[in-house]
Amino acid sequence: MKQGVNMDKQELLIRTAFKLFYTRGIHAVGVNLVLAESGVAKKTLYHHFPSKDDLVEATVRYRDRCYRDWLISRLEHVPAGKDALLELFNALDDWFHDRVPDINHFHGCFFVNASAEFGDQKSAIHRACAEHKASVTALIRKHVNLLSLSKKKAEEITQLIVLLKEGAISLAYVQGNLNAAKEARKIVEGTLED
Numbered sequence: 001m002k003q004g005v006n007m008d009k010q011e012l013l014i015r016t017a018f019k020l021f022y023t024r025g026i027h028a029v030g031v032n033l034v035l036a037e038s039g040v041a042k043k044t045l046y047h048h049f050p051s052k053d054d055l056v057e058a059t060v061r062y063r064d065r066c067y068r069d070w071l072i073s074r075l076e077h078v079p080a081g082k083d084a085l086l087e088l089f090n091a092l093d094d095w096f097h098d099r100v101p102d103i104n105h106f107h108g109c110f111f112v113n114a115s116a117e118f119g120d121q122k123s124a125i126h127r128a129c130a131e132h133k134a135s136v137t138a139l140i141r142k143h144v145n146l147l148s149l150s151k152k153k154a155e156e157i158t159q160l161i162v163l164l165k166e167g168a169i170s171l172a173y174v175q176g177n178l179n180a181a182k183e184a185r186k187i188v189e190g191t192l193e194d
Contacts, residue, residue: 010048012038018059022110026056026117053125056114060128063110068135070103075139081146082192085161088140089185092165096172096181108173109166137162147192161188 016038020029031052035042049055074091075084094100107113115129141158149157164184171180 009040009044013040013045013048013055014058014062016040017055018062018110019104021056021059021114022063022104022107026114031055053123056118057124057128060111060114060125060132064128064132064135066103067110067132068139070100071136072139075143081143084143085140085192086185086189088161088165089168089181089188092168092172092181093179093185096168096178106172109169112170136165140165157191160191164188 013034017029017034020034020037031042031045034055035045045055049058071088071091075087078084078087091100095103096106098105111129111132115126118125118129120126121130137158140161141154144154144158144161147154147157164187168180168184171177177183
């Protein structure tokens with residue numbers, strides 16, 4: 001029973017920290033604010049996370065699970081291949097317009113934000129962000145590979161879609177272009193028709 005209670009507090013700390021880090025920035029949020037918002041004791045926090053970096057890494061991995069679970073579920077609701085690749089951009093459009101409460105209000109890409117704050121590519125936090133990007137690329141590649149393209153063309157299309165996805169997120173957040181996902185979808189649709 002005690003382990004279940006500890007897991008609940010650990011999860012509460014991660015969720016609270018994520019929400020604060022995502023909306024305010026990681027370096028701008030101190031551990032004391034996480035404690036105040038979560039209502040968890042400092043001793044409990046340090047029992048689960050010996051350092052703030054450990055907590056940050058846990059939030060990156062938490063966001064990775066939530067985001068990928070959401071994205072995979074969206075892509076599974078349509079036929080694999082082309083339809084799933086286009087659905088990727090419908091999903092992004094819903095996220096940009098705050099129609100996806102499961103993954104929080106849109107504040108840009110948490111992985112880009114976190115890796116910018118932890119620029120050392122050898123740090124565990126930066127590596128976790130890179131792993132997330134690689135896993136989403138692999139998901140896209142899986143659907144592109146169903147399109148009966150040559151290996152070279154499939155890789156080109158995969159990279160195009162990844163770049164359009166990343167660009168759409170950046171344009172939506174940095175420039176406020178909330179239609180960026182729809183615009184990217186049109187490019188993908190035209191490319192796949194060719």
